[in-house]
Every structure is written in structure tokens, then in C-alpha cells.
Amino acid sequence: MTPRSEDDIRRARDQLLSQGLQRFSVPPSLIPEEIEQSWRRSASVCVDPTAEPRMLGGEIDPDSTVLRAASRVLDQWKDSLSDSRLALLLSDQDGRIVSRRVDTHQVERHLDRVNAVEGFDYSEGSLGTNGLGTPIEARDVVFVRGSEHFNEALDQLACAGAPVRHPITGRIVGSIALASPVSYAHDLMTAMVRQVGNQIAQELASQADSRDMELARIYRMYRSAKNPVLVMNDQTVMTDLPTLSHLDTESHAVLWHQLMRHGWQQESFHLELPILGTVVTARRLGTSPQEPVFVLEFTEPLIVPGDTLSNSGNEPSDARKPSSGTESAPAVSQSDPDPYERVLRDLDSAAENSLTVGLIGGPGVGKRHQATAWLTQRTTHQPLVIHAGRLAPHAKPETREVWAAAKHALNSRRGIIVTNAAKLEVTTRRKLEQLATATLRLDNPARIVFIEQLEHDPPDAEQNPTVVTVPSLAELPGSLPVIIRQVSTKLFPAESPLRFAPAALQSLLTWPWPGNITELVEVLNSIPPAARAGLIQLHHLPAEMRLAGPRLNRYEQFERETIIAALRDAEWNKSRAAEISGIGRTTLYRKMRSLKITDEA
Incomplete structure (x- = not known):
């Protein structure tokens, strides 16, 4: 191409920018049609040349x-x-x-x-x-x-x-x-x-291993149905573009986790999907119990406005409430309701019946945090927090000052949180209740909240309506992504929202979280800052979490160790590792996924 031809092309590009899409025309001999179409697409979205x-x-x-x-x-x-x-x-x-x-x-x-x-x-x-x-x-x-x-x-x-x-x-x-x-x-x-x-x-x-081929076969079989379908395994989703545009890594992981936890006593069941604003018929297929394939048939149209997608995950920001007779899948968009909203509602109900309420829960579930959030919302003031030991009759002389501070807090329309309340003597608890009765009026939103560790089954709400239970993370599996966003926003307020690779998110969802919110805070703090700024991979999580899920049997554990040894001998070259193991490369990839083997194993 001659220099003059280059000049002609530059002038044509400049004319497009100055004249606009409607007035611009270019001789077909100057640039190919596909280049002109691309120029027009670029100009239409205001690309800066x-x-x-x-x-x-x-x-x-x-x-x-x-x-x-x-x-x-x-x-x-x-x-x-x-x-x-x-x-x-x-x-x-x-x-x-x-x-x-x-x-x-x-x-x-x-x-x-x-x-x-x-x-x-x-x-x-x-x-x-x-x-x-x-x-x-x-x-x-x-x-x-x-x-x-x-x-x-x-x-x-x-x-x-x-x-x-x-x-x-x-x-x-x-x-x-x-x-x-x-x-x-x-x-x-x-x-x-x-x-x-x-x-x-x-x-x-x-x-593409046999699982992917099976997924494609099942999708081809079901896509001819009168309703749209989505076919998925733990790594792959096949569906049409309108449906796919409303799914992301997070919603796939939450949906997969819920489908795996379902009892599947029947061949299919109806499932409400707030993330898509619709109802589906869910089926479980596949010959292997460890590697199932799920088919979701959309029995109602998507009710998702095109301009209400969040920028973090393409979920609808206004999900429909579940209808009766369906099992609700957890929504995961940033506009989701607080997973602990029920706790706040129950505290409101308890406060209507009593000037003192109890808040109980397992270790690390965030009892103090929930009590503080509730009282701050009611009174617009930070509550006074008192450890039960400082109120005991046999405490040091400053006990009198603590009681004076408690009375002043209630008079100032502040609430009081008593931690470790199970250690309170009966006379001390009764004295606090008398203080609340003498100090609080009906128009005063302040309350005294007694926080106790849950040692046994939670009390019946109908029999004891003034005691509210904070659920453990294990009781809120589908809401974990929302909780992670809430916790990480407080831990890292100046950073962008955390993004997890599929394997990492699946590991978080299947982890039992014995330490609840306290453990979650420790895990998030352990992630390197550089990983928090990008995509958090499985190897960024604690080692014990990388094998979250069903335990391997003795044969599977032996097979896993053998494959890891071959990968290390091959310096993690998977083709060479497959030769060492005497299996095909496709089989190696499949076994690495099913046995949860990563490059950092």
C-alpha cells in the first residue's frame, strides 16, 4: 500500500469522526467492507482514536x-x-x-x-x-x-x-x-x-472431556422444549444468550450449591429463582453421583428489566418474592436484602413485648454486631456495651459508676448491650430489668439486650418471644456471597468488591464455617492484598479449605496422591504427567477436577 493510500485512509477516518455516521461514505476501493463496518461500530460507541x-x-x-x-x-x-x-x-x-x-x-x-x-x-x-x-x-x-x-x-x-x-x-x-x-x-x-x-x-x-460432551448432548436433547432450558455441571453452563446474560460465577456457584444440597427424593421439583425473577423445573441427570448434570426448564418468562443489572454480576436488582409451594434460591445481587433482616425484625417484635430482650447464638455468629446495628438503627445512637462481670455485686468499687452510666444511657435514649449475660446472677438481672422499667417510657426506643452463648437448641419463639437467635453461617449457605460483601466492605472500605474464581467460591460455599463470622473475617484477612485487587483463586484460601466438600474414600485419596506425585515429577506439565500416570490427558483433567487437584496442591 502506497503512502498516498495511507493518507487517503487517514482522511477517510477523520471524515467519519467529523461528519458523523449518516453523512459519511467511503469508496469501496479504499477500505474493505468489514473495516468500514468496524469503523462505524467504533464511532457509534464514541471510541477515542x-x-x-x-x-x-x-x-x-x-x-x-x-x-x-x-x-x-x-x-x-x-x-x-x-x-x-x-x-x-x-x-x-x-x-x-x-x-x-x-x-x-x-x-x-x-x-x-x-x-x-x-x-x-x-x-x-x-x-x-x-x-x-x-x-x-x-x-x-x-x-x-x-x-x-x-x-x-x-x-x-x-x-x-x-x-x-x-x-x-x-x-x-x-x-x-x-x-x-x-x-x-x-x-x-x-x-x-x-x-x-x-x-x-x-x-x-x-x-473437552466426556462430561462436557455429555453436557452438550443433554442440552441438545432439552433445548427443543417449548421453554428455555439451562444445563449445568460444576464447571460449565449451557443455555441461550438471554438467560446466560443474567448469570455469573457467583450465581452459578450459589445455584449449584443449592441443587447439590437438595434431597432429590423426586425426579424433579419446582425452584424459585429470585436472581432471574422466574420459576424453573429442576431435574438431576448424570450417571455419577459425584458429577451430576442439572437441567433447569424455565416455566415462566424472565422478569428482568434490561437496565437493572448490577455491575458486579449481571443479576436483577429487583427480584420477585418466592411464591408458596416453591423452594427459594438465594439471590446474590448487591441489592439483595440483608441475610440478617429476620433477626432485626424479630428483635423489633421482641421489643414490643418487653423492655429487655435476649440475643443468643453460637460462637462467632456476630451477636454483638447485630445487637449494635439494631439499637443504633432504633435510637440513632451507639449503645453502651457492658460486660456482665462489671455488674456483679462483688465487683470492684467502680461498679457504682457502671450502674450510673447504664442509667444515663437509657435516659439519653441510648440502648445497653450486656455481653456474657449468662454469667449474670439472678439478682443482678432483676435489678437491670427494674432499671429499664423505671427509666424507659413507651416513646423511648432504647432497650437492654442480653447477649448469651447458645449452648443447646434455640428456644421456641412462641414460648419465649423476647429471645431472638442469630443463625450460624451454616444456616445461611445461599446468602454467603452477600455476607462476604458486607464483611469485606467493612474490612477493606477503600478496596473494590472481592471477586472469586469459581473453584474458590465453591470452596467457600461448601466449607462448614465452625467459627462463623469470626472465622470468615480471619479467612478474608489472610488473602494477600494483591489477590484481593484481582481474582481470588483457590490457592489464596487456607489449605484446609481447598478440599471442602465430600470426603474422599481410601481409593480416591490414593488416586489423588498418585496424580499429584506424577504432576510434580513432570513439573506440572499436564501432558507429561498424563504419560507418567498412563492415562489420557483428557482423563487427567477430569480427575484433577473431581479430586480437587490444583496447581498448588
Whole structure:
């Protein structure tokens, strides 16, 4: 392409920006149709042609589907392209570069100048027409030369790109591009990148184990039903795009956890999904009890306004209340009601009948926190907290000051929290109740809350309506993501909301949490700050949590140890580990998932 042709292309791009989409027209001989369409898409979303590529937050998952499948293909092509002044770039489905292979310093410098390196966003919506983002949008091979790039900084590059399509699901999972300086570009780059994309797709097919094939078969069988369907196992979801757009890692993990906990005494049951505002018929299929497949048939249409999706997970912000006769799945959007709302309501009811109320619960469930939140909400003042030992008759002389402070708090419309109240003597408790009767009037919202450790079964609410129980985390499994958000917001107020990889979230959901909120705080504090800023992986959690779930039998434990030994001998090269173990690579991947083996095991 001559320098004048480059000038003509630049002028045409400038005219598009100055004249607008309706008035702009370009001779077909100047730029290909797919480039003009990409220009128009870029202009319609107001892409800045002078913007620099931006780094996206979060770690690149080295075991992601597209990267795992492409690594060997990219290595082979890099050897074949030695001294060709061609570089290989791989992006994920969002257009973020996840891998780069470059063999010459000259091309490396070209790419570094425009931040064409791992972690940077090359989506069409961010940079406009380019060889990585445009193939994803066009869903076809695209060759972008020099000034055909929408971004001016890319004018010195030529890039042939192809989408990477999953052979089973048909979804585009990324893109692959061959890039070079404009002066070294040639038409063969189009055929070459198409071949690379096909090879990655073949690798995806070979890595798809029997579970994925079974999932695809079941989806094809049920998708012909009159209602939309969703088919899922613990790693994969297959459904149509309207339904998929309302699911994310968090909602999949919560839904999977609920389906696994269901008794399944019947072949199917009706399930209310507040996260989608609809009702489904749930079925359990699959021959293995440890690796089931669930089919959800949507018997009612989705009731989700298009503009009410949260930015953290694509869940609806206004979920319908469950109807009678259905089992409620926990909602997980940021607008979800507080999981402890029932505790606050019960405290309100108890306060209508008594000037003193009891709050009980197991160790670490957050009794003091809930009591403080409730009293602060009622009185708009922080309550006075008194340990029971400071009120005992045989205490030190400052006991009189404590009682005076208690009386002043009630007169000032502040509440009182008495911790470790089980240690109170009968006469001391009666004296506190008399103080409340003498001090509080009907219009005073303050109350005295006695906090006690739950040693046995909680009391019957009907027989003792003034005592309220705080549930343990084990009793709130579906609400755990919401609780994690609440706790992490208080622990790390200046940081972005925590994001968990699927395996990490599944581990949190299946953990029994014997220490309740106190243990959750310890776990979140143990996560490295760098991981909290990105995607929290399974290896960032405490070692004992990485095998949360059903215990392995003796044979499974032996098999797990054998595979881990083979992986270590092979320096975690899974192909070599499969050869050492005498099994196929696909079988190795399946066993690693079912036996909860990670690269950090």
C-alpha cells in the first residue's frame, strides 16, 4: 500500500469522526467492507482514536479454557515463525491480551510501544478497529493494515486476526492475531491466522472431556422444549444468550450449591429463582453421583428489566418474592436484602413485648454486631456495651459508676448491650430489668439486650418471644456471597468488591464455617492484598479449605496422591504427567477436577 493510500485512509477516518455516521461514505476501493463496518461500530460507541490501551485489573488465569488450549499451538507456531517479524497475540473473549509470542526485538519494541502485551484491553469497544477485538465483533477473520486501525497509535502495524470458537458450545472464547510492522505484512497472514485459530479449536475439542460432551448432548436433547432450558455441571453452563446474560460465577456457584444440597427424593421439583425473577423445573441427570448434570426448564418468562443489572454480576436488582409451594434460591445481587433482616425484625417484635430482650447464638455468629446495628438503627445512637462481670455485686468499687452510666444511657435514649449475660446472677438481672422499667417510657426506643452463648437448641419463639437467635453461617449457605460483601466492605472500605474464581467460591460455599463470622473475617484477612485487587483463586484460601466438600474414600485419596506425585515429577506439565500416570490427558483433567487437584496442591 502506497503512502498516498495511507493518507487517503487517514482522511477517510477523520471524515467519519467529523461528519458523523449518516453523512459519511467511503469508496469501496479504499477500505474493505468489514473495516468500514468496524469503523462505524467504533464511532457509534464514541471510541477515542487517540486513547492509549488500558490495563485491565485482575490476574490472568493460566488455566483458563482458551489459554490452556492455545499454549502448545502458540509455541509450535512461534518456532515456525522464527525471524519472520511476525508476532502471535491471544486474547480472551473480552479482548484482553492473555498471551504473546514474539521472536524479534524489532517487533517486540513495536508492540511494547502500543502496550500490546498481556493484561491490556484490545477490545473493539475500547480501541476501535484492530486485529484482536474486531474478529470477536465481526465473528470472522479480519485483516487490519496500517491506517485502517481506528486508533492512530496502531498505524504502523498490520494485524490479521481470527475469532476462537469453542467447537462444542459454538461460543467465541477469544481471538488470535498475527501482527507485524506494516512494511513486512503480506496476504498470507490471513490464511495463517485462520489455520492457527482452527488448531486452537481442535485443541479445545480434544481437551473437552466426556462430561462436557455429555453436557452438550443433554442440552441438545432439552433445548427443543417449548421453554428455555439451562444445563449445568460444576464447571460449565449451557443455555441461550438471554438467560446466560443474567448469570455469573457467583450465581452459578450459589445455584449449584443449592441443587447439590437438595434431597432429590423426586425426579424433579419446582425452584424459585429470585436472581432471574422466574420459576424453573429442576431435574438431576448424570450417571455419577459425584458429577451430576442439572437441567433447569424455565416455566415462566424472565422478569428482568434490561437496565437493572448490577455491575458486579449481571443479576436483577429487583427480584420477585418466592411464591408458596416453591423452594427459594438465594439471590446474590448487591441489592439483595440483608441475610440478617429476620433477626432485626424479630428483635423489633421482641421489643414490643418487653423492655429487655435476649440475643443468643453460637460462637462467632456476630451477636454483638447485630445487637449494635439494631439499637443504633432504633435510637440513632451507639449503645453502651457492658460486660456482665462489671455488674456483679462483688465487683470492684467502680461498679457504682457502671450502674450510673447504664442509667444515663437509657435516659439519653441510648440502648445497653450486656455481653456474657449468662454469667449474670439472678439478682443482678432483676435489678437491670427494674432499671429499664423505671427509666424507659413507651416513646423511648432504647432497650437492654442480653447477649448469651447458645449452648443447646434455640428456644421456641412462641414460648419465649423476647429471645431472638442469630443463625450460624451454616444456616445461611445461599446468602454467603452477600455476607462476604458486607464483611469485606467493612474490612477493606477503600478496596473494590472481592471477586472469586469459581473453584474458590465453591470452596467457600461448601466449607462448614465452625467459627462463623469470626472465622470468615480471619479467612478474608489472610488473602494477600494483591489477590484481593484481582481474582481470588483457590490457592489464596487456607489449605484446609481447598478440599471442602465430600470426603474422599481410601481409593480416591490414593488416586489423588498418585496424580499429584506424577504432576510434580513432570513439573506440572499436564501432558507429561498424563504419560507418567498412563492415562489420557483428557482423563487427567477430569480427575484433577473431581479430586480437587490444583496447581498448588
